[in-house]
Amino acid sequence: MRAGETENDGRVALIQSDIWIGFPRAERVLDRLQSLIDAPRQTRMPGLLVHGASGIGKTMIARNLSRRYAPEYDPVAGITRTPLLLLQAPPAPDERRFYLHILAAVGAPSSTLSLRAQSVASLEVRVVGLLRDLGLRMIMIDEVHNLLAGTHREQRRFLNVLRYLSNELEASLVCFGVSEAVDAIRGDVQLARRLDEHHLANWRDDAEFSDMIQTLIAAMPLAKKSNLQVKSLRQILALTGGVTSRIFALVKDLAIDAILSGEERITDEAVANWTPLWSRHAPSQRRLEKSGA
Ligand SMILES: Nc1ncnc2c1ncn2[C@@H]1O[C@H](COP(=O)(O)OP(=O)(O)O)[C@@H](O)[C@H]1O
Ligand SMILES: [Mg+2]
Known part of the structure; x- marks a missing residue:
């Protein structure tokens, strides 16, 4: 086993777990519920x-x-x-x-x-x-x-x-x-x-969405900072229809790729080349190449 492989496994497992990531829109609902409880x-x-x-x-x-x-x-x-x-x-x-x-x-x-x-x-x-x-x-x-x-x-x-x-x-x-x-x-x-x-509502192209994406990316255990262009954020919206589960799946998938490739950050190119999991019938060429097959 190569050095760093177990460390990578740990990070990948962390990404794959469904741990809570707080963003204002979700916190607002929690606040409302909390005041009902109180x-x-x-x-x-x-x-x-x-x-x-x-x-x-x-x-x-x-x-x-x-x-x-x-x-x-x-x-x-x-x-x-x-x-x-x-x-x-x-x-x-x-x-x-x-x-x-x-x-x-x-x-x-x-x-x-x-x-x-x-x-x-x-x-x-x-x-x-x-x-x-x-x-x-x-x-x-x-x-x-x-x-x-x-x-x-x-x-x-x-x-x-x-x-x-x-x-x-x-x-x-x-x-x-x-x-x-x-x-x-x-x-x-x-x-x-x-x-x-x-x-x-489904996410739209606004400040709330870009804040959420930044929070989400920042929560990914990557060594480097990802600076996505506005174009990539729009692409993420288009690919996911603005549904949280899909946005999270996309970002998590790219974060795992970034760990496995050693890139350690999510790039605009990676977003541009990403194919939705939900329309991926066979393992993509990209993945086969990456795994060395
Ligand atoms: N606050 C959050 N923190 C982490 N993951 C989230 C969060 N909100 C949504 N997700 C992701 O989206 C998926 C779907 O969320 P879920 O709450 O099951 O949706 P719904 O109940 O509205 O159908 C979750 O499994 C998780 O991967
Ligand atoms: Mg549900």
């Missing part, structure tokens, strides 16, 4: 509907916030407090599945889970009872667009459950989903009134 309790807690294209970074934001609020054991009260619960909406709006999922998520004893035959109503009582003990301040539902897989009536029933839980627990409700689901979520008028909207 807001005084009331019966009709305001909430937020965060929507945007698939891959725009919604789940990363939800996970980032939920990491800040790991369950904590309170030795005085003798209970575990979980201020924030992050749940995935079931693949279709099915109350029973959702309640069972919540019970599993909060680690309810399996004796409870084996009571699958219980009516939806008694599951509901059980869920509310358990969640009340957690001292919840916020319930985050990711993939809320799964709602669309149900009939209109099922959608309404499911939204009703969300509203009910939020009211009963005096917890803020935060939903994450693709923008196509916004109308469906607005289907419950009372819920809609309480959910503010936060739209995460």
